Amino acid sequence: MKKKAKRLFALVCVCSVGYGVAKLLQVESVRDKLFEVLGEDKYIALDSTVRLLADLLMWPIDFVRALLP
């Protein structure tokens, strides 16, 4: 039981961090800074990868949403 609770807590933490990072990436000034630090090539590659992952993540979410009454 304790193990399960720990796992659940870890999952919530990962999701929260992921959500926080996603929100942070939406802030223009943060994106400007990333562009400056990473350079345009790495920035564009990172941006595209994050967007693709977000798209794929939405599939199960949309599927579950459709089941809700």
Added chain:
Amino acid sequence: MNKKYEALFTPFKIGEVEIPNRIVQCSMGGTTLFGWLEPSHFDLEGADFLLKRAKDGVGLVLPGMQVIRDTMGRKWLDSNRQMYRVLKPYMDEYHKTGGKLFIQLAGGFGRSMAVTPWMAALARNDLLNKLASPIVDVQYSCASASATPNRWADNLTSRPFTIEEIQEMVWHFGATAKKLREAGVDGVEIHAVHEGYNLDQFAIANMNFRTDQYGGTLENRLRFACEIAQEIKKQAGSDFPVSLRYSVRSCTKGWRKGAMPYEEFEEFGRDMAESEKAVKILEEAGYDFFNCDNGTYDAWYWAHPPQYMPDNCNLADVEHIRKFTNSPVACAGRMDPVKAAEEIAAGRLDAVAIARQNLVDEHWVTKIKEGKEDTIRPCIRCHNGCFNFAKFEGTENIQSLPDSLHLGRCALNPPTMQHNRYKIVPTKNPKKVAVIGGGIGGMECCLVLKKRGHNPVLFEKTGELGGLFLTASAMTFKENDKQLVEWYRREMKEAGIEVRLNTEVNDLGTIKRGFDEIIVCTGSVPRKMPQIKGFEKTMTFTELLKEGKIADEKLQKVVFLGGGQSSCEAAYDMVYNFKKSPIIVEYGNDLVAAQATCLANTSFLRDAMEYHKVPVYLHSTITEIGDGYCIIKTPDGSFRQECDAVVNGIGFVPSPVGEKAPHVHRVGDCVAIGNLRTVIWRAWDVCMRI
């Protein structure tokens, strides 16, 4: 407004629903309200795009095609109650524009399903397909009237639908239409007897070998489409308008073989005689509107015409079929709004259906109304952003996954269908930016920077703006490309951007002091292969096309080294418009063997080369070039080919100026060779962050 457009802005009726004007936005894959291939949901990006189209003044908007059963998750479209709850207030907002919206519903793709390699692997293996079927059932997605070969993947055959599956689908069309009507949607369009999709495969005799009530006679082959209209009227009400997306003729010569627009051929699909009968049957079944063009997936360039197709390519056929129905008829396919207005005014057509122009310029209808049609950014029909399903010999659909998930974007206008990703945010820190190179990339950078509040200065080494795109647009049939260059030049002038022509920058150090940032857009130069003896004698595309050697009488027989898109386009111009004799030598296994170019474009070029009997040597190369000849090496051996010139069609290499450094950025082909989409999107990626 110019009087020549007046007829476009008169109302007309579909059933009992009045459409405020004659402009119909055709359905385009990806511009959907409920998602594309993913589980159906209310799609905010699509909703934003469609609402903007109505605000611009499009009379009837048809969102992207919606398959009645989700490809991913396999839920029926009528099952997501939450989706319809969100749709209701959206439709209330939408109706404030005065525009109307019909949802396009489809039975699926059948043998036209653009299967990717992993989908083909599932479809070919019964066990794997069964295991995956709760999430994705590729065999179901590819199911058709009969066992027919897939358009994309070799050795993949569709399984026939069972009668139970057909009837189940028919019922869900009705149920979905009912829910759409309750949510305030004005009508539905059935993507039925059109473009060689699933329901069209039932309608075409050569694709339907059934012996039950859905096969055999024309009435039987149209039964599926007719039952759908009847079920919709039964469940959603007899006054709920049902439009039909309809291909008048298939223009198809056989499996994977289309017909040229000027070709006499034996029709493999639906010919005009059968079409005349079909519209009557379909009208009687309850269809209230015929939204027409031509083609199938085997002749894709009729339904998605690239620049090689003539303007208004389907108009004559559509106007002919209109004589056989009392319902209103729209025509799609490279429609010129001026010509459309003339035809509507003359009573030969009821509405004009325009698709991809809506992606390129979000204000084109308003600009026509205000007499500013010269400022409309033209669609160049490249399909690079909106519809880049690609295939060549031996491959399946090789479109990249991010593109598969996001159809309906635009190569020329990045904010389309990605308005949160690409947007103009005014800068708080205006900078002086030097842009080196006056091609499309350089000009796009300047326009974005200026809109954001920066002060760009453009340096161009020649005496005119346009760069290498001037060569690409020089071909006879590239009228839209030429218009695009003019559009950029006009925008640059109107934005008041400083342009220094005849100014070559070879050393960034010379301008570094005067500018906060530098963007290098110096493009590319032709690739060289000095290992080929006599390679220095080759002619560049710029010499052939821009400098006009293509018209030189002395140049009759030309060998293209490389069979990419540029070579094929130039060869087509040469054989079709200049009546000369091109020869293509390609190292790979097919012409235009590239990932990013749409099959509608590439299949035209391949079919055109075959029709015009252009000699094409695949798996081959040139080993020697001399005066008046070259040596072609094929798998069967080498031979001497007499010719007037050899054109270097082996591609380009990046040609950046200066080194990478802080505050120095690179955009376009000087980073990596791409197309207009990669150039323009990167211009935004960089200029949004400066």
